Amino acid sequence: MSEVLEKIKSRRSIRKYKEEQIPQDILDQIIESGMYAANGMGYQNTIMIQVTNKKLRDEISRMNCEIGGWKEGFDPFYGAPAMIIVLAKKDWRNKAYDGSLVMGNLMLAAHELGIGSCWIHRAKEEFETEWGKNLLKSLGIEEEYEGVGHCALGYVAGEYPQAAPRKENRVYYVK
Ligand SMILES: Cc1cc2nc3c(=O)[nH]c(=O)nc-3n(C[C@H](O)[C@H](O)[C@H](O)COP(=O)(O)O)c2cc1C
Numbered sequence: 001m002s003e004v005l006e007k008i009k010s011r012r013s014i015r016k017y018k019e020e021q022i023p024q025d026i027l028d029q030i031i032e033s034g035m036y037a038a039n040g041m042g043y044q045n046t047i048m049i050q051v052t053n054k055k056l057r058d059e060i061s062r063m064n065c066e067i068g069g070w071k072e073g074f075d076p077f078y079g080a081p082a083m084i085i086v087l088a089k090k091d092w093r094n095k096a097y098d099g100s101l102v103m104g105n106l107m108l109a110a111h112e113l114g115i116g117s118c119w120i121h122r123a124k125e126e127f128e129t130e131w132g133k134n135l136l137k138s139l140g141i142e143e144e145y146e147g148v149g150h151c152a153l154g155y156v157a158g159e160y161p162q163a164a165p166r167k168e169n170r171v172y173y174v175k
Pocket of ligand 1 (some may be wrong): 122
């Protein structure tokens, strides 16, 4: 099997991470993979925010936990020390498709580079809050963006998860 196909099949969502931070040159390669995702009409209407700052990472985790309705103290990022948040222009009709493809590239690139990842949701709700809007403003992002997902990133702790068996009869052939 080609190495690319093998990586696609063996990537899993990781829900336990080591504290060790990912070097910036590895994060840069992951981010670059997101920059090259296919996108509607070639408009490149997505942006990414890398968060490795612990204070902000923890603040996002608290906000995500609150939106998710979990008990205070739960970390929806499972201890991951880094994340890349993907957002897309709010008025762009392909925002969810484009953003999801960026997310897919990030997760696969991370896996290829030996980094665990997990899509953590509720970015949409996060960036609808004043807190989220102010965060964008503080980064000099003036246009309106919708949160698509957070790609939690870190070195895998514990056992690597097994893929669930694939459900059958999901492909139809017209030859
Ligand atoms: C749109 C979307 C949202 C997700 N949100 C979360 C999430 O908030 N927390 C989480 O632990 N996993 C989340 N996941 C990961 C899925 O649970 C995971 O991809 C699925 O169980 C299949 O497992 P695998 O990625 O290991 O193949 C999300 C995945 C997608 C595509």
